[in-house]
Amino acid sequence: MFFASDNWAGAHPSINERLSRESTRFAAAYGNSDLDKAVEARFNEIFERDVSVYFVSTGTAANSLSLASIARVGGVAFSHSEAHVIEDECGAPDFFSGMRMVPVEGEDGKMEPAKLSARIAGFPQDSLHHGRAAAVTLTQATETGTIYTLDEIDAITRIAKANGLPVHMDGARFANALVSLDVSPAEMTWKRGIDILSFGGTKNGCWCAEAIVFFNPELAKDFAFIRKRAAQLFSKTRFISAQFDAYLQDGLWLNMASHANSMADRLRAGIGSLNSTRLAWHTTSNEVFAVLNKASAEAAEAKGAKFYGWPVPTNMPEPVREDETLIRLVTSFATTEEDIDQFLSICSAG
């Protein structure tokens, strides 16, 4: 019953197998092997256009260096107020990009377009003292388990473009969003106006596989140096390539995400049907936010369930009572029906 995070899961057997196979041979270092080139080419196929792809070690690195690649002196980057870049990366985006992260409010973990516009308006291009708007970053799926629709992405990128700002997508849970929306990678990204993508594999069955995808190669022109100076160029890069090779093979990545999402569906259904539990808000990715009575939560933990509490937002439709607790449950490729049913069973007894 491991629901603490999708990064508590291990790695998919196919990915391990591919790594093992790769381990037996020699090949060029620093991203210059045949495998590296082949996997880069696979990204072109996946995204139906020529893209520039760079691997890095962590999601924080992917986001931070993406922002660094489009940074401007005195610039600010806009994200949702609960975004990972603001809340969970220890200032790495500011450190690498030299920009300040400016929060934009919005329901359901999504920037509200009108509020984004208003925020951008506060940082005109000649705003020497206050700072100037320089970038927009949105998270898909969001930190609160929701997913921007294609139209909602369009609304964000339209505002950004009208203001001359590049748009980054933090796709730490990109695959979960993709299968939930049932659209193509191209449709969810560059066809919507996304310029740079943090393409995450680690949370979805790899052990360490994060890529930065530039849809506009011009933005990547200095990126090899940005990455190297950031100490993010692996010597044995091909072991990241190997992970992605298996990940992208025969739709494994989509299958794993589908599995995670459907396990979340099972959780959502169960939690919604019990008396002692309810969904805190509606989610459609592999994250579920639930209100449990404390007795249920403690019982589950006592029996080995792993999950984290979540700060109660101020705008909850139904308040969390004294004897209740708000928790986050995350599923992954490795989550089983048995785990979920056991968890629900404990809760139903609570």
Place this chain on the structure above:
Amino acid sequence: MFFASDNWAGAHPSINERLSRESTRFAAAYGNSDLDKAVEARFNEIFERDVSVYFVSTGTAANSLSLASIARVGGVAFSHSEAHVIEDECGAPDFFSGMRMVPVEGEDGKMEPAKLSARIAGFPQDSLHHGRAAAVTLTQATETGTIYTLDEIDAITRIAKANGLPVHMDGARFANALVSLDVSPAEMTWKRGIDILSFGGTKNGCWCAEAIVFFNPELAKDFAFIRKRAAQLFSKTRFISAQFDAYLQDGLWLNMASHANSMADRLRAGIGSLNSTRLAWHTTSNEVFAVLNKASAEAAEAKGAKFYGWPVPTNMPEPVREDETLIRLVTSFATTEEDIDQFLSICSAG
């Protein structure tokens, strides 16, 4: 015949096996799993004292963040003029530490103590305009295949300590040096006055395993934040731990290094005995620098041998002739006798 670099090798089967085994379970992220703790404890044993250990993604990260942990504003760090931190890391050490790298000359890739002293004297602690001495970093084994003896390390650290400077060791090829000197990890590090070590596993049979070892825990007090802000905290850290777990098990790491060194010995012996080749200078690690006549070099490359040319130093005992070329050959855990013999055979025909 892969002699381009030890980072062209794959990963040892035992390390793969350990990774695969780890991949099937759930465990806490960000270095908080039982395995992470166990491997950290293993480092205490290996070094015969309580150490603080932090994993990072690359050797450049290990060096750069080590220096960042002891950085002082307006400070400079001293290294050999051919050190990786100066020559090969794209300014990452400067970027993360905010310090300038100051070169110190010396024969055989090693800082000459008298020259280190003189350099340090040029940067007194109140030297506001010129900058102040802040750190010393030495590479073991060196970039040119040589190895500091214990006495030579002592000579460096004694000068550093006399000037109040912490000492970092870049141990990208730590194991190769260790088995060559046939001493214990403690003897080659903190017993010699080393404060911080970049402990490299990637070049020696792991696929991505670099650790920073603090012998003085006080120096590490802010390091968790330094690493996180540098985007170097893996979510699935335990997969690095797993590599180190196998690496440190039953002396695998030392065995691999011994194998690499003995393969280099075989190369050294062969190259020294041929008419068409000679050793450029004496080395004792897994790196061999050889002068080949160009015909031999081209013949070897034509038959698939991989190696890099090396810039000819100004102080070569015997000059490199027009029809000769200087190359570097690096062996690893994966190098075979057959490869070496085949290479030598081609050269002998040259």
Place this chain on the structure above:
Amino acid sequence: MFFASDNWAGAHPSINERLSRESTRFAAAYGNSDLDKAVEARFNEIFERDVSVYFVSTGTAANSLSLASIARVGGVAFSHSEAHVIEDECGAPDFFSGMRMVPVEGEDGKMEPAKLSARIAGFPQDSLHHGRAAAVTLTQATETGTIYTLDEIDAITRIAKANGLPVHMDGARFANALVSLDVSPAEMTWKRGIDILSFGGTKNGCWCAEAIVFFNPELAKDFAFIRKRAAQLFSKTRFISAQFDAYLQDGLWLNMASHANSMADRLRAGIGSLNSTRLAWHTTSNEVFAVLNKASAEAAEAKGAKFYGWPVPTNMPEPVREDETLIRLVTSFATTEEDIDQFLSICSAG
């Protein structure tokens, strides 16, 4: 009728005279002259204790380098949401300190203690992902013309100290606050728990005189290097010293601030008494925020009055109507009664 800012004023004749006198002699550069030493000693007297004093070129430099001196990796600094460090310094505090500025709300331009506590609680010392609390900075007088009482400063510093955080005071208008409260420099700073002060002279009759005052010399131990690396060490430092020498002589600085404040009183009284104008909120420093009907504002501008519009806060007690405008009026040592009366006269006709 120059009310745009106190930095539109020139320099006081006594300060000019002192500069001219200093210009005729030779003296040691980089802060090592007799005059530099004498002025530093004057600061000890002014603050009734031994302090460390460093001159810099701008208020932004004073704030940014103050924060840099107490910066921690992954740290955040708390200020009021409308503070200069957040709103008006183009990210310089973030750039020099490496920290993010976190806004704290509060009425009247002052941090509300309970909200400061709550904010700090969100950044515990082991908060690796979100960041850790590292510093508090408050502005005296505030950006909105108000002044923290001694008790209010105490309330802020008490919370900071309870959390182990150093406290910086942005005193760009330090003298205006001091004379308004009618207290001593010591009482408004270190006796209240302030650790570092940006002591501004430029807005109060100097042309370029900003000092950073460390009440705790330990915090200043690296500061000479921080300043030099920030390119803020003047060669002819003594010309800043000369300005401060005159500034601090015979209470000139307090007299200038008193004059500015009393000119603001005259403005406040006049604006409060007219039909076409009203005070937007109560202020006690040399800044006045007024709501004018637009006709009056335009008439004044047409006759040469200089002032800036001010964004209307969401929580105005009395809303600003369509035909009204909110403006800021700032007085200085150089403001005359005639200017104020002329301005009021134009408004009264509006």
Place this chain on the structure above:
Amino acid sequence: MFFASDNWAGAHPSINERLSRESTRFAAAYGNSDLDKAVEARFNEIFERDVSVYFVSTGTAANSLSLASIARVGGVAFSHSEAHVIEDECGAPDFFSGMRMVPVEGEDGKMEPAKLSARIAGFPQDSLHHGRAAAVTLTQATETGTIYTLDEIDAITRIAKANGLPVHMDGARFANALVSLDVSPAEMTWKRGIDILSFGGTKNGCWCAEAIVFFNPELAKDFAFIRKRAAQLFSKTRFISAQFDAYLQDGLWLNMASHANSMADRLRAGIGSLNSTRLAWHTTSNEVFAVLNKASAEAAEAKGAKFYGWPVPTNMPEPVREDETLIRLVTSFATTEEDIDQFLSICSAG
């Protein structure tokens, strides 16, 4: 007898008078006053083309922000090995530009073209590990009192341009070089291929007046933000403008430099003619390097002469004996014939 540095001198009476006059009026802050605009226009005249001019507080700031404006990630900047940017600025150029300063050797304090070429060749544009060439900076007049001829400047810029590198000139003693060469500002800068100039006034009779002049406005497009974020935008900028206004009026700047140079000539002539003293090497600016017997040096100091010792270069034509000392003597607009004659008289008795 103040020969320690030209920054020990005060300020010229005309500059003081202009400052005093400016101090009596109100005017727009942050470089937006009529005077600021007028002085900017003056720079266009002085340089016979449209230039972009930005004032900063120190020579270190001028150099550091100039380099920041042309910085590239992973880039290195080439300067003479004794240049101020390497030797005397506490790493500020590295800090602001993010680049490493790479020394180029050369006689007489000037980069030797062949050595510059060789150095640049070591940092090709795709040199990911070692770093890439990004900028060249030369000092005019040099740190050792010499002056690049126009042809010598051409030789440097030609190499830079051939490698696609912008060229910065550190003109802390720009006027001294100009009058020595007897050429126009345009001839010594952009007509020679200089892109950016640190135009120093402080050492030549101002008290704080440093400008960055961009001959290629495209390079300045982000500079307002670079300067503001570096905390170098003065609120009362017009007091720098006022200094430059007087400085550039009726050739005052050239007259002051001529005076300083001719005082140096007088020193050179005197020192060359005495038995107890000799010129260490030939200089043509306002800096004189002399070898004195120690008795003379001590006698001069005892009678109040101020000067600094200078490290003895390894390549002195005539070695400095045990009983001799190498010193630097700097003249300025304020140096008098009497001071020089008194100094020489003391030496001649030595």
